[in-house]
Amino acid sequence: MKQLRIVYNTGEVNESGRPILRRASFAVEDSVTMAQAEQITSVIDSLTNYTVQGAYLITTVQVV
Numbered sequence: 001m002k003q004l005r006i007v008y009n010t011g012e013v014n015e016s017g018r019p020i021l022r023r024a025s026f027a028v029e030d031s032v033t034m035a036q037a038e039q040i041t042s043v044i045d046s047l048t049n050y051t052v053q054g055a056y057l058i059t060t061v062q063v064v
Helices: 033-048
Strands: 001-013 021-027 051-059
Touching: 001 033, 021 033, 021 051, 033 051
Parallel strands: none
Antiparallel strands: 001 021, 001 051
């Protein structure tokens, strides 16, 4: 199972002056490659008002 996790910078800062970040996770097919994940991230980035700060393709493997 794979997930695409995107971290957004909201453009706001907290009382400490640090940027406020938001995260979203999307389930993707196991066959999604890094290049495809970059394309998906680019499309999602174009549809939101926030700036994408990072994107991660996460593979989860069941061990038990």
